[in-house]
Amino acid sequence: MPNKQKVHSGAAKRFKKTGTGIKRKSAYKSHILTKMTTKRKRQLRGTQQVNPADMGNVKRMLRLD
Secondary structure (H helix, E strand, C coil): CCCCCCCCHHHHHHEEECCCCEEEECCCCCCCCCCCCHHHHHHCCCEEECCCCCHHHHHHHHCCC
């Protein structure tokens, strides 16, 4: 009997499934923020949708299909 397929644990921490797609956080917001402008840091807040070009890889890692 085959084993259960496991979800990629790194991807599970970074992506969340929504009703219309998959959301992700912005990159470049973790450290060395002093040289970054306030406007740029403000624009990196919040979440975005995963790009359709990357959707296949993300779905495979999260075992959605």
